[in-house]
Amino acid sequence: MSTTAYTAGEKQGLGAHWAVAAGHPLAVRAAQSMLALNGSAVDAAIAADAVMGVVEPMATGIGGDLLAMIAPPDSRPLAYNGSGAAPMSLTAAQVQELPGARIPERHILSITTPGLVRGWWDVHQRYGRLEWARLFQPAIEAAREGFKVATVAAREWHIFDFVLHRDPVCAALYRAANPPTAGERYANPELAAVLQEIAEQGPDAFYLGRPAQQAEQAMAQAQGLLCAEDFRRHQGFFCEPVSATLGEFSLFECPPNTHGVAVLEAVQAAWSRPVDECEAELALVQATETAMSNAARVVCDPAGNTVCTVVVDSDGLAVTFMSSIFKRFGSGYAVPGCGFVLQNRGFGFSELGHINGPGPGRRPYHTVVPSLALRAGQFHMGLGVVGGLMQPQGQIQIWTRVLRDGWPLEQALYAARWRLEGSGRLALEEGFDPGCANFLRENGYASPDKGVGELAGRSDFGGAQAVERLADGRLKAVSDPRKDGCVALA
Structure with a gap:
């Protein structure tokens, strides 16, 4: 496949320790900064993720979820x-009254309980070394003093401004109709x-304190259901990953309620x-379509937005850390006086009676799916891809190119991608090899209008x-140039 020309710089690097x-x-x-204080990879990932909730409020925040x-x-x-x-x-009766008996994208009933803060605590209790408060x-400094809005984040803020207008609290918080531009301080x-x-x-400040109480009051006024008791009841959990053996590699994904099994x-x-090469790409597209179709028989997986941090520390502890409020700016409902929006993961439920149908206290099917691979039983690579339906599809393309084909990591991340938009419809990123694009079209994969998928x-x-x-033994870190991120190594 063609490789899009990006300036590498801080987007990739090599390190000996972390x-x-x-x-x-x-x-x-x-x-x-956490690693410099002898913190663990989990300490570093939590600190980074907390900052991401400040600087990319359209993608993640304390109103969302965590998977790791x-x-x-x-x-x-x-x-x-x-x-x-x-x-x-x-209740089923509430959903039955909705169009198609499905919860719409940003309906008040799409709001689910935030899991991120409890997740930070749980993984820190098991793998953290530094003091929690540190x-x-x-993140506190960035939120209090302000930060310069990055380029991609500013574009997304502008594009999804329409989400911010329904709830007055959200509109005031995120400057509806006047989103910050790139480089502007927020x-x-x-x-x-x-x-x-x-x-x-600790997490009780969130789950038993002011945010939970304020969320309940706001939801009551908006005829929503989320209440303080839902906050109090929330628990996350550790679990065994699902995995596959691929030659000398073992690939690990989060189990359902995520789509890791499709990857x-x-x-x-x-x-x-x-x-x-073109036949290989066709086979990969077909395998992806089949896997996604199999998942769709059990779940409904609409597109979302997420952030990812991958850290390996000097002791060899590795973590792929992903958090999300689902759709950009989540539900579009903000918690008064608390500076965050609630997620809209309930849109991931299928219809009533489906195995993934909505119900009280049920977790909806989740797009967030962090992953990693071992080689001969030792850590080889951690990977996360953000972007809703591109999470499994991006992983499939990158993992295949790195593990099966032996591509350098940066080449696999920079290469132009495809994205299935529906049965037989394949959006191709700018820079995709024209010969393979024609071959895919000749074999039943029509390209949507230009701009679809972008x-x-x-x-x-x-x-x-x-x-x-x-x-x-060295570590190679690569940050996708499609986003605002970068890498650090030592």
């Missing part, structure tokens, strides 16, 4: 599921105050590579963060 790849320079700097894949140097990988559930007061200081002192409370008091199915199906400067073809352990 490595970070994250979606914003301030997040990378936060992770780097963790690879200790001396034991098998472990997954963490910090996805929140539907309110306990949700992890949040970079501050969120309300969020800084909540993060300070979380830093000082494994497609990569396995395409592992025996045809010699001809958003805010290529970001709907995914944005990946990855760290790979090379054969000589």
Whole structure:
């Protein structure tokens, strides 16, 4: 496939001891500062993720969820599921009254309980080394003092301004009709105050404190269901990943309620590579379509937005850390006085009676799916791809090119991508090989109109963060140029 010409620079690098790849320079700097204090990879990932919720409010924040894949140097990988559930007061009758008996994209009933803050706490309790409060200081400072809005984030803020107008609190918080431009300074002192409370008091400050109470009041006024009791009841959990053996590699994904099984199915199906490059690409597209179709029989997977941080520390602990509020700016409903929006994961439910149908206290099918691979039983690479339906599709393309085809990591991340837009419809990123594009069209994959699959400067073809352990023991970190991120290494 063709490789799009990007300036590498801080988008990739090599290190001997530790490595970070994250979606914003301030997040990378936060992770780097934790590692400099002898913090663990999890300490660094939490610090980076907290910053991402400040600097990319359209993608993530404390109103969203967390999923993580963790690879200790001396034991098998472990997954963490910090996805929140539907309110306990949700009933079938309420959903039955909606058009098509489905929860719409940003309907008040799409709001599910935030799982991110509890997730931070749970993984820190098991793998953290630094004092909890220290992890949040970079995010608190960025929110309180303000930060310069990055280029891709500014474009997305502008494109999704329409989400911000329905709720007056959200409109005031995120400057509806007057979104910040690239390089403009934006501050969120309300969020800084909540993060300070979380830093000082732990997760109970969020789940039992002011945010939960304020969310309940706001939802009552908007005829929503989420209440303080839903916050109080939330629990995340550690679990065994699903995995597949691929030659000398073992690929690990988060189990359902995520679509990690679709990634494994497609990569396995395409592992025996045809010699001809275009035939190989067709086989990969077909394997992906089949895997996504199989998943669709069990789940409904609409597009969303996410952030990812991958960290490997000097002790060999590796983590792929992904958080999200689902659709950009989530539900579009903000919590008064608290500086964040609530997620709209309930849109991921299928119809009533479906295995993924909505119900009280049920977790919807989730697009967020962090992953990693081992080589001969040792950590080889951590990868996350953001961008809703591009999460599995981007992973399938990158994992196949790195593990099966032996591509350098940066080449695999920079290469032009395809994106299935429906049965037989394949959007191709600018720079995709014309010969293979024609071959795919001749074999039944029509290209949608130009622009389909593109958003805010290529970001709907995914944005990946990855760290790979090379054969000589060094670490290679690569940050996808489609996003605002970068890397740091030592």
